[in-house]
Amino acid sequence: MKCYCKQDANGFYYVVEDVPEDKHELILTAFYKKHGDMFLKWYPADMPEKELVVRNYERLAPHIFSRTTVNWENALDTFCTIAKRNAINFIVDGSVSACLHGTAIMPTDIDIVVDMTDFEKTKTVFREYTIEPLMRYDNLLLSNYFGRLCIDNVWIDIDAHPKKGHEIKNIDVKCWNGHIIYVRSLRECLETYKVMGKNKYIAEIEECLRKT
Numbered sequence: 001m002k003c004y005c006k007q008d009a010n011g012f013y014y015v016v017e018d019v020p021e022d023k024h025e026l027i028l029t030a031f032y033k034k035h036g037d038m039f040l041k042w043y044p045a046d047m048p049e050k051e052l053v054v055r056n057y058e059r060l061a062p063h064i065f066s067r068t069t070v071n072w073e074n075a076l077d078t079f080c081t082i083a084k085r086n087a088i089n090f091i092v093d094g095s096v097s098a099c100l101h102g103t104a105i106m107p108t109d110i111d112i113v114v115d116m117t118d119f120e121k122t123k124t125v126f127r128e129y130t131i132e133p134l135m136r137y138d139n140l141l142l143s144n145y146f147g148r149l150c151i152d153n154v155w156i157d158i159d160a161h162p163k164k165g166h167e168i169k170n171i172d173v174k175c176w177n178g179h180i181i182y183v184r185s186l187r188e189c190l191e192t193y194k195v196m197g198k199n200k201y202i203a204e205i206e207e208c209l210r211k212t
Contacts, residue, residue: 003061075154089115
């Protein structure tokens, strides 16, 4: 499997080549698009910090996409340790938040929502793990800050949004691996996955809620 970056007049591209068929779905979940025999992800040509992300991507991506399991526990533990050391406030969202409640869901990544005031700090302290730049995206409806890290071959999506903290209405506190972590409530996870139509997650969460 070959992972590299290239640039032309149309933009900056993350590229994955020579992909075994059993890894196609994993790469597609990372928002790549299949073009012939390769997978591409597009960014604008003026994307910041290209040297950093190219170096990290070419070093880390082959391990991400060739993995057979997701060791999200190690990745989250490392993230929490660094975040605590640097006083970064965050919420665990997505499938891992459901895992921290005790469900048997198998995540493909980790979703983290950091406090807006900590976004620039996050960008700085996690530089060695950055494979997609932490940057601001604008459209007519919102101002959103997003980026992607890779820790222990697990990608970690970092989000910071002015309204996101209010959208996550119900937050629980968990003690996990010696870390105090804020997580999305299990019932709110359930409602989110119902909207998304992820039936395999819905069944796991409903079973977990029946036991509580």
